[in-house]
Amino acid sequence: MHRSQVNLKDPLLAGVLAFLVPGLGHLYQGRRFKAAIYSLCIISLYLYGLSLSNWKIVQYRGGPGEPRTELLSFMAQCGVGLPGLFAVNQSRRFRRSGEQIVTSLREPFSAPFAGTIEAQEGEDDLQGEVAGTIELAPVAGRFNDAVIVGKINGTTSDGREVSLALGEGVRLGPELRNDPQRFVEADIIRESGKDESRIGQIANAHIPRSFWNWFAIPLTDAEEQDLHRELGKLHELALVFTMIAGLLNILAVWDAVDGPAYGYGLEPDPRAKGNPAATSAASSAEPASQEAVTAGATS
Amino acid sequence: MDTLLAHAPLLAHANVTWYLLPLAAVISLVYNTSRYEDAQRIFVQAGRTFATILFFMAVILGILVLLSYNL
Incomplete structure (x- = not known):
């Protein structure tokens, strides 16, 4: 879709980069403006949500017996790939090491x-x-x-x-x-x-x-309850912010893989009132507008 | 000041409603960035989306205020 107007380079690689770090895939494609918007908006929202929760809201507690609702919220947060994958790795480390008090050391x-x-x-x-x-x-x-x-x-x-x-x-x-x-x-x-x-x-x-x-290490049930008590409504807000940031990054990944969904944006707006040319242009055929856009883009 | 805040709960410190404004702005901007490529079109459409979200939020707020009137 609209690939004639936007050079997507290797869409798969761009998609993976965009998944790992918001905006990175677009930077690779040379779409610096979009890279700036995606990285600024999504990373800011994600970090703000994290900071509201004292940096504790992103965690993967996906062990046996854990509630599925937590898995769903984590999957939404995982739209921002790098911290999500990091949390999965931290959960694996935590399950392996346990919660033992340390009474011996390997080195000073x-x-x-x-x-x-x-x-x-x-x-x-x-x-x-x-x-x-x-x-x-x-x-x-x-x-x-x-x-x-x-x-x-x-x-x-x-x-x-x-x-x-x-x-x-x-x-x-x-x-x-x-x-x-x-x-x-x-x-x-x-x-x-x-x-x-x-x-x-x-x-x-x-x-x-x-x-x-410590970052993204899963909380125990008691620690989770303490966090709820400490944060109150901010806990839900932090969860919502990080989840929405993750979901928004799915749009960014889609854009990196397949280009902008509605077109370049220089086509006449079919909804514009009092603009019969726009309406007819929109209803007649896309190629005409495509040519105009390509001409505009190359001039 | 406390009296003012008591009569205007939306102005109260850290009311969660205020957090929805930047959230709506970010959603509008990212959504429209994924729809278009042209920067000007993105900003215009994002402004419209933001206004639409705020309008519906205001409508819902108005309904809730009406429902809770004199409670």
């Missing part, structure tokens, strides 16, 4: 840290917010099991520099979860030679989770 790592410390060291009372860096490392524990130990270097809310050792049994939140923050639980210890004694603990502490490990 350090991360920004924020939390509350409650510790008593002699006369020195350490209480309050601490922000800094946490260093964690895997070691063999007292009973030769794999455990995590670590150290916090940071500054308290009243400006004191602290360096605290964390005893065996540091616990981290699950590796994959739809939350950019990962909790940390640990005892604070005092080391003197080979002896160590517990002097306190860290509470409400968290380290950042990487984007790859």
